[in-house]
Amino acid sequence: MAQSEKDARNVIALQRFGFGPRPGDLAALGGDALGAMRQIVRLKAVAEPVGEGLRSTSQALRELDEFRTEVQRKRSAALAFAEAQRQQEQMNGAGAMSSPVVNRPPSSTQIPQVIFRAEADARLRCAVDAQVGFAERLVWFWSNHFCVAVSKGQPVRVTAGSFEREAIRPHVFGKFADMLLAVEKHPAMLIYLDNRQSIGPNSRAGARRGRGLNENLAREIMELHTLGVGGGYSQTDVTTLAKILTGWTVINAYDEDGELGDFRFNPNRHEPGDQTLLGTRYKAEGVKQGEKALADIARHPATARFIARKLARHFIADDPPAMLVERLARVFQDSDGDLAVVSLALLDSPEAIEAPLVKLRSPQEFVIAALRATGSRFDVNQALRISQLMGESLWNPSGPNGFADTEAEWATPDGMKVRLDFAATIARQAPGSANPSDILDATIGPIASAETRRSVARAESRAQGLALLLMSPEFQRR
Numbered sequence: 001m002a003q004s005e006k007d008a009r010n011v012i013a014l015q016r017f018g019f020g021p022r023p024g025d026l027a028a029l030g031g032d033a034l035g036a037m038r039q040i041v042r043l044k045a046v047a048e049p050v051g052e053g054l055r056s057t058s059q060a061l062r063e064l065d066e067f068r069t070e071v072q073r074k075r076s077a078a079l080a081f082a083e084a085q086r087q088q089e090q091m092n093g094a095g096a097m098s099s100p101v102v103n104r105p106p107s108s109t110q111i112p113q114v115i116f117r118a119e120a121d122a123r124l125r126c127a128v129d130a131q132v133g134f135a136e137r138l139v140w141f142w143s144n145h146f147c148v149a150v151s152k153g154q155p156v157r158v159t160a161g162s163f164e165r166e167a168i169r170p171h172v173f174g175k176f177a178d179m180l181l182a183v184e185k186h187p188a189m190l191i192y193l194d195n196r197q198s199i200g201p202n203s204r205a206g207a208r209r210g211r212g213l214n215e216n217l218a219r220e221i222m223e224l225h226t227l228g229v230g231g232g233y234s235q236t237d238v239t240t241l242a243k244i245l246t247g248w249t250v251i252n253a254y255d256e257d258g259e260l261g262d263f264r265f266n267p268n269r270h271e272p273g274d275q276t277l278l279g280t281r282y283k284a285e286g287v288k289q290g291e292k293a294l295a296d297i298a299r300h301p302a303t304a305r306f307i308a309r310k311l312a313r314h315f316i317a318d319d320p321p322a323m324l325v326e327r328l329a330r331v332f333q334d335s336d337g338d339l340a341v342v343s344l345a346l347l348d349s350p351e352a353i354e355a356p357l358v359k360l361r362s363p364q365e366f367v368i369a370a371l372r373a374t375g376s377r378f379d380v381n382q383a384l385r386i387s388q389l390m391g392e393s394l395w396n397p398s399g400p401n402g403f404a405d406t407e408a409e410w411a412t413p414d415g416m417k418v419r420l421d422f423a424a425t426i427a428r429q430a431p432g433s434a435n436p437s438d439i440l441d442a443t444i445g446p447i448a449s450a451e452t453r454r455s456v457a458r459a460e461s462r463a464q465g466l467a468l469l470l471m472s473p474e475f476q477r478r
Contacts, residue, residue, distance in 0.1 A: 006031055007446035009353050013037065015444070015478040016315060016357060017347070018133025020369040023434075023442035025131060034347055037134040041343045044173040046135045047126045049165060053118025057166060057187050060115050060158040061261030065253055067111040068154075112154045119161020120394055121380040127368045128378050138172045138343065139164065140364070141314050143395075146183045146225060147402040148192040150395050155191045159261075160395035163188035176307065176337035177298035184221060184294060185263045187250040193217040193400065200246040200271025213271075218242035220400045226297045228306030237278055243271035244282065244290045304332040310405070311342070316351050317358055318406045324351050357447075357477045360407045363390030365478070366419060370470050373443045374430040389418045420471060427466035436465030444474045 007026065013033040014021045029036050039045075055063065130136045143164045150157040167186045171179035183189055190196055198214035199206045206212060218241035222233050247270030251258040258264055265287035275282050275289065280296060282289045297303060308328035312320030328345055335341040346352065361369060364387045371378055384394055391410065397403045436456050440448055452472040459465030469475060 004446060009034075011444060011446045012353055012357060014133070015447075016352065016359075018137060019127055019130065019365060019372055020133075020475070020478070021443050022131075022372045023375070023439060026442070028131065033132065034352065036132050037347055038344060040132055040135055041173055041340050041347070044340065046139065046169050046172050047130065048169070049119075049122035049126050049161075051118050051122040051125075053114065054122055054165070055115060055118075055158075055162060057159050057162040058259045058261035060162055061155060061187065061250075062259075063111055063115070064154055064158050065260060112157045115158045116150065116161065117380060119165075120384055123161060123164065123394075124364075124368065124380060124383055125378060128371055134343075134347075135172060137315075138339075139169055141311070142168050142172060142179065144397070144402040144405075145310065146179075146189070147397050147400060148188045148395065149397055149400075152192050156188055159186075159188040159191070164395075171339070173340040173343065174338075175298075176303075176332070176339055177295050179339070180221075180225065180298045181291060181294055183225070184217065184245075185248065187261055187263060190217070190248060190250055190263070193220055195245060196249045198242060198246050198248075199269045200243060202273070203246060203269050203271055205266075205269045206271075213239065213242045213246065215239060215242040216400075217248075218245055221294070221297070224401050226306065227300060227302040228309075231300070231302035231306060233278060240275050240277045241293065244275050244277065244293050246271045247287070248290060298337055299333075301329075301333060304329040304337075308332055308342075311346060312351075314405050315346060315359075316355050321351060321355075324349055357474070359478050360410050361476055361478050362403065362410060363387045363392040363415070363419075364394070366390075366476070367422070369475070370423065370426050373439065373470070373475070374426055374466060375432065376426050376429050377431070386418065386422045390415045390422075419476075420467075423467045423470035424463070426470065427463040430463075430466055433462070436462060436469055439466065440469050444469075444472070448472070448474050 010026055010029065010031060010033040011021060014025065017037060018033075026033075127133065127136050127140075146168065148156050148160055148163060150160050163183075163186050167182040167189075168179065171182060193216040194214045195217040197211075198217070199209065199211045201207075201212045215238055219238050221241065222231065222238060223229055227233055247266045247268075249264050249266050249269065251260055251262045251264045253260055255264065267286060270286065273284050275284075275293075277293055278297070278300070280293075282293055285292075305325070309320065309325045311328060312324050316324060327349065328342060331345040332342050364383075367383050367387055370376070371383075387394060391412065391414075392403055403409060436459060437453070440453065440456050444452075452469075452474055455468050455472075456465045459468055
């Protein structure tokens with residue numbers, strides 16, 4: 001194989017499965033990007049975000065509870081201040097001397113935003129710093145697959161990052177069944193999909209309060225997390241799974257035992273009795289009833305097909321080759337949902353290199369790729385703002401189906417204009433004095449078209465040349 005062809009294959013691999021090469025990455029990888037990715041899978045090497053401001057889920061929810069208590073205290077103090085001031089003014093109107101009553105209470109530190117920014121900073125830095133990026137791209141894929149939305153409220157806002165760190169990252173190269181269980185038991189998901197409000201109609205709590213099921217979690221598990229639409233389940237199955245999952249909740253400030261914010265199974269809320277789901281009968285075993293049901297759903301053939309198609313669509317094409325989907329589904333089933341084996345099958349597929357780079361980078365992917373290629377300083381506030389303007393607000397999709405993984409989601413006129421503006425901004429901020437053509441050669445060079453090379457070389461300024469590089473088809477697509 002000619003060196004030029006090897007170089008092109010390496011760039012394709014880093015574009016498709018990572019965040020694109022930084023200058024120097026191609027040489028550092030020894031000309032075998034796919035080999036480096038396979039090694040990462042075998043070692044199960046998933047980066048752990050670091051930062052002084054990172055909290056566990058229970059710690060984040062505990063701080064949120066303290067924050068809300070303090071806000072309420074200050075609100076009460078402010079109301080008391082206003083009432084005292086009103087009375088003082090009445091006295092002054094009657095001839096009394098005016099004097100200050102109390103100092104106005106200071107505004108509270110915005111703990112939810114502090115926690116969110118710390119998590120965002122740590123998460124995005126993992127992507128900027130990744131040499132290969134395959135593991136990080138998988139984290140992003142699974143985080144969007146099992147999405148939560150911070151617009152739900154402060155409890156989700158302070159736990160979206162820890163949810164990804166605690167329920168997604170540890171299982172990226174593990175068993176799908178383990179990831180599924182970790183996700184559905186995580187407080188962020190239980191809060192986001194309202195399972196805290198789901199009470200078995202015939203449970204002790206249901207009989208006492210007259211409250212009933214909330215099917216949100218059960219429905220999204222079947223429709224979006226596992227079987228997929230047309231996966232062979234019925235509305236009766238959704239209702240049954242909702243019953244099975246009653247009692248799956250989060251420890252709150254009023255519970256006597258456990259750590260605030262941890263998962264809790266509450267038998268008083270759990271629907272009693274055996275349940276039949278997808279033709280299988282599950283005995284009344286408390287929390288184990290739900291754990292066994294999820295384990296079986298994770299191994300269902302429809303789940304294998306659904307996950308295989310989503311992986312192929314994410315990494316290969318909006319309409320992925322049917323043969324690739326079939327191969328990945330078979331590997332998923334044969335390996336009992338071993339995601340490391342499935343990931344290797346994806347890397348080893350002919351489509352990994354031979355398929356054209358047709359996927360448009362998502363806004364967050366583009367921001368990270370641009371920072372990496374130009375060596376620009378990472379600023380979390382800028383990254384979050386630009387991604388949001390392009391339509392991808394971090395951990396905040398419009399619904400539980402996550403962000404759409406297709407070009408139509410991102411190739412909007414407004415979104416492309418923001419891309420262009422961001423490319424121009426990053427190009428102006430790029431450090432150093434390297435010629436844009438040299439940066440092109442060190443990043444997308446082996447796959448760059450003659451037209452792209454000419455446009456970058458003929459640019460009127462360094463900033464314009466870099467902007468043209470960042471907006472080129474070869475850079476925009478993966």
